[in-house]
Amino acid sequence: MNPNPNKGYLDTAIYAAKVASDHIIKSSKRKIKTFKDKTDLLTDTDLASEELITNIIKNKYPDHNILAEESGLIDRHSSEYTWIIDPLDGTTNFVHNYPSYAVSIALIQKNEPIVGVVIEMPLMNIYYATINSAAYCNNKIIECSNTDKLILSLLVTGFSYNHNENWNLNIEYFKKFTDITQGVRRLGSAAIDLCHTAIGHVDGFWEFDLKPWDVAAGILIAKRAGANISKLNGDKYSIYDDEILVTNGLIHQDMIKVFKELK
Ligand code: IPD
Ligand code: CA
Ligand code: CA
Secondary structure, eight states: OOTTHHHHHHHHHHHHHHHHHHHHHHHOOOOOOEEESOOOOHHHHHHHHHHHHHHHHHHHHHSSSEETTTEEOOOSOOOOOEEEEEEEOHHHHHOOOOOHHEEEEEEETTEEEEEEEEEEEEETTEEEEEETTEEETTTEEEOOOOOOOGGGEEEEEOOSSSSSHHHHHHHHHHHHHHSSOOOEOSSSSSSHHHHHHTTTTTSSSEEOHHHHHHHHHHHHHHHTOOOEEEEEOOOOOOOTEEEEEESSSSSHHHHHHHHHHHH
């Protein structure tokens, strides 16, 4: 069997995510430092986590680009590799002690995620995948569910901080899918929503207005677990798009039909 060429990158991502999540879990001060927007919070822990992760990556791969939520882009120009980091996904949950938040680290090569690691806290579940491997949770292979009917499905979505037109439209989608499935959850961490689709806790996830750091790791994990990923109308998705649909594949077309009908 050929060794995984991305193993070194994966080990670095897992190590950095563990260092950051250990720090987050121990961090007792859950005070809001500032409001990035009306409901968009920032804490010292977001910043400390980002510094821990970026320092590990800069030391190990000084030539690689880094795109991190709080500090932006470090562009090394000559590199085709970019690390994409959400140091704390689900900050609102973290601040309120609601037990669902994550660290998300991905490596992309020419816009294609090749490594993805998400640590779900406070459970400390470690989800990961590379472009040439299965998806794992705590070192066990995971796969999407095999639910093939909307009426038997459990879904999850999220609502961005920006209460714009998409936010209003999503309320309509939320209502409709709540009516035609077994329910729609809203947990507050897109990285975890993607991993829960990968492991089959939910059958599908959609959201508007996510950023590359919310999704880059989670979509690779979901894809390697067998998920279908597209825009809500079925078009090809990139991490820079502002809408995403991720399902077990079996309910994908039925969900697209509903999005098209309500638009
Ligand atoms: C947020 C979470 C949430 C999603 C928001 C994101 P943050 O990330 O992923 O689930 O609905 O749109 O901004 O701000 O907690 O890193
Ligand atoms: Ca986020
Ligand atoms: Ca964040």
